[in-house]
Amino acid sequence: MKKFKVNINNEVFEYEENTSYFDIVTEHKKKALLVKVDSKLQELHKTLKSDIKLEFITLSDVIGRSTYERSAVLILLKSIKDIYGENIKPIVEFSTGNGLFIRMNGESEFDIDKIDGRMREIVDENIRIEKMSVHTDTAIKMFHDAGFFEKEKLFKFRRVSRVNIYKLEDYIDYNYGYIVYSTGFVDKFSLTKYKDGLVLIIPKKDNPEVVEEFVPEEKIFNELNNASKNAEDMGVADVGSLNEMIANGMTNEMILISEAYMEKKIGDIADDIVKRGNVKLVMIAGPSSSGKTSFSHRLSIQLRSHGLKPHPLEVDNYFKNREDTPRDEHGELDFECLGAMDIEKFNEDMLALLNGEEVEIPSFNFKIGQREYNGNFLRLGKDDILVIEGIHCLNDELSYRLPKDSRYKIYISALTQLNIDEHNRIPTTDGRLLRRMIRDVRKRGTSPTKTISMWDSVRRGEEKYIFPYQSSADATFNSALNYEIAVIKQYVEPVLFSVQKDSKEYPEAKRLLKFLDYFLGIPSDNVPSNSILREFIGGSTFNV
Template identity: 85%
Template structure:
């Protein structure tokens, strides 16, 4: 029988033709969930057909963790179906705290212990998760018969002739991405009751052997939950419904309603600020590509409508001079660290303004790396209010000398409420990544390859400097728009094709290109000039 060479960690091994990657992984890395064969992702059921370089993907990898999550969801959905049949309709909604929220429609008194027990049985039985390749029309019929109408609607807009479906005993589902070989791999998870559903918690990639107890984020949950309900009311809770509205000529109406809903939310925040007589500093923070700048401009307009005089300001003006900037563990300048800010000078100036004194506000010259003073004097009168934007604005260490009642803190993020279908969610980070890629190319001359390579580092900075403080905000604002990914498609798809196959970022680019296949595109002509989306695609009425 023919043998092939398999290179693993710079060592060469021989295996006979047809050996499953599952068997090779068992010998070398039992924690492998997927493999990379000559740089291409493969599931473990695939067979050896030639000489290859082989890498193992585990829970420590982002792709591995996503695979683990999808597989855990499949087991959970089958468990619910086994116990309750069609009386419960689970909807995989969004991440909340350190878990994933799944709403259970149709039954309020479900037994969480019974569902957990059935999941444990399925895991202990180590059942194969089988992949089936069927004609798209066959898949549509199967989804209809199974009562999975969102998937049926989704696949009516797919142009591919065949589709992959996963089967776990008698349970079928479509999944956006790869799955593990068998249920026995999913041996670490917690499910717990929460609101009108449950939360699934799996290990973080930094600690793959540990499942932490659920740590809820009530404010973020409420914002996401309200956004989901709003999307349902608009009839665009999932991609199939969005495509249907586009196909039926309702695009402009959908854009106008989405933008009106967002404007109302901004108006509500402005109303709340005005009610608090002592507020002089509105402090806005959020992760990358949340639309902070456009939001601050639109909030300022709402405040002006109330008779106030807002003054936009960026905390970045209070960066320390380049020679005083701290460095990270790699020896590189760490601009995201709080220590990169001149906290004392910021507090000194803000206190002076609160006390009615005139202050010269600095600006930071990013080319020279120096703070400059160019005659920008400011004095706060009765109706004046500062609208301050910066990644550390929710951290009390930045404004530790300022009275609490003088500050109004806002957390902003693009919390994507749209899902692919009832069982496949769109991570909120994907929406922000798409926005950032467009802006990086358009305004900064940064390639999508570079943006993708930096994204993990950007997210680590957010985990350290922004997310721990989000619950301290007085208001939370969701800047995601129901229709935006259909617009972004026209901008992102072409540039993703520039990512070369031999780059480490190619697999992620390929995943995003496949993701866009679900969407019908929308031209940007009818996107309002004051839309947060304009901050990224261009054509904004504001200087952003």
């Protein structure tokens, strides 16, 4: 039997041809969910065909955790089917708090302990999850027979000739992404009953041995829930339905309705600010590529319609000079921490403005790393109001000296309400990453490879400095548009092909390309010039 060399952490091992990666993982006693073979991700049922470099992908990796979640969902869906048959139709909706929300359509009552017990039986039995490749026409018939009509619709618009389907005993499903080798890999999870469904909780990647208690985030849940129901009302709750509307020539109507819904939400927030009567500081924060700048412009227009005079202000103008910027644990300058801001000067200036004094607002010169004063004087009159944008705007430590009733805090994020189908959600981070990628290319000359390489760091900063404070906001605004990925596809797809196959960013670029392939593209001609989407694709009426 022919043997091949396998390089694992610079140590070389020999294995016979056709040895499965599952056997190699088992021999090395690693809790690997996938492997990376010469920079290409592979599931564990695949076998050895040549000399390779092998890396183990675990729950501590981003792709490992998403594989674990996807596999846990597969086991959950089979368990529900085993207990309730066709009486409950579970819909995998969105992340909420530290878990994944699954809406239980059908019977109003369900026994969560029964579902949990059935899941654990399936895990204990360590059942092999089979992967089958079938012709697309066959897959469409299988989805129809199984009652998965969103999947049936989705694959009517797919150009591929074959589809990979996963089979767990008598249960079959399509999954957007990889699945583990067998059910025994998914041994840590919990279920919590919540609203009209349940929440599935799995370990975090930085603490893979612990399943934490569910921590609900009511405001974010309500925003996502409303967006999901709005998408259903519009008939675009999933990608297949979106593609159907595009194919039927309803694109312009869909864009107009989506934008009108967003304008109403902005108007409602402006109304609430005005009703409070004493708000002088509107403070806006949100994760990367949420459309904060366009939102602040559109909110300012709504405030003007109420007779107010909004003035934009960026907290970044209050950065400490470069020599005073703190450093992180790696000795690198930490621009994202609160300590990088001159909090005292910010509070001093804002208090002076609230007291009717004239203040010279600084600007920060990022080229030389110094704060500058260029004669930008401001005094707030009765109808003047500041619209302030910055990463720490929801953190009370930034504005600790300012009266609470003078502040109105807004959390903004692109909370994707569209799902691929009834069992495959689109992570909110995917929409934001695509937005950022096209803006980076267009405005900063940054390659997709660089954007992907920085993304984990960007997200760590968000988790540390933004997400912990989102529940303290007076208003939450969802900047995601039902139709946007179909437009973004035209801009981001070509540049993703520039990511080199030998780069460590290639698997993520390949995943995003596969994701974009689900969508029919639409031109940007009918996207309004004041749309938040214009902040990323260009052509905005605002200076963004």
